[in-house]
Amino acid sequence: MPELPEVETVKAGIAPVMTGQLIAKAEVNRPDLRWPFPENMADRLTGRRVLGLRRRSKYILVDLDSAETLLIHLGMSGRILVSGAAQGAFYHPHPAPAKHDHVVLHMDGGARITFNDARRFGAMDLMPTAAQDDHWLIRDLGPEPLGNAFDETYLVARLKGRNTPIKSALLDQRIVAGLGNIYVCEVLFRAGIDPRRKAGQIAARRVASLVPLIRDVLHEAIAAGGSSLRDYRQSDGELGYFQHGFQVYDREGAPCVTPDCARPISRIVQSGRSSFFCAQCQR
DNA sequence: AAGTCTTCCTGCGAGC
């Protein structure tokens, strides 16, 4: 899926065309994505005004004037495209309906918000805005990596005694919410930590060094508009650029970027996910 | 309890 930077980019793209606007019609073209849609979802969206949009972890939260919040998760292949509205200097006309356009929100100003998800690992749900923290997909999430609650003290304490590889620990959304496979690989390279190291056996000062590096990588990726791989696009259809900044992700066999290293980047599988790293620079 | 594996889907590129 789009990870935190991609979700943030999508949210930023759709917020200007949704905030304050009425959803004139919600077109729901199938009964489910990963899970069934909430009961009467189309009716509960139609006629509602959008109060604002937020992001929590990899979820986009759309607050409605019905005291309900629409939760959107992009899964691995979910895209949200805006059409019929100006975005920056560009106007994007409505495209022809495409395969896997599962939900289309027709805004009263003429804009359309189209949710397309080939693999259907994404999700949508509605919940009372006041009880959003209790939602089963939200309640167990760890702190936001760009927020104040995520700091060196927290991470050191949270990883203490953990027997799982640091790679798996950073992918655990209960520990820190929003990181995915790409950015964890990049962060561990920057930190010089081998992804196979047991989380609880890394010196505290090295664990602490991860915190600013995580923030740096995410900020850089957000500034670049996210990373475009396979399915992901920004909401205006443009590509993000951070993939050009990958130092290890998807670079198996290519030379390490560290000056005077040039060792081929390794790929291993950890808990079913590819880990890319430099066996020379990461210990 | 904690850690790991399997599974949900479709699409695409590599290799033959």
Next chain:
DNA sequence: TGCTCGCAGGAAGACT
């Protein structure tokens, strides 16, 4: 050109 295979940004739930 057309097949089969492996792999893909997530993460819940079933295992061990």
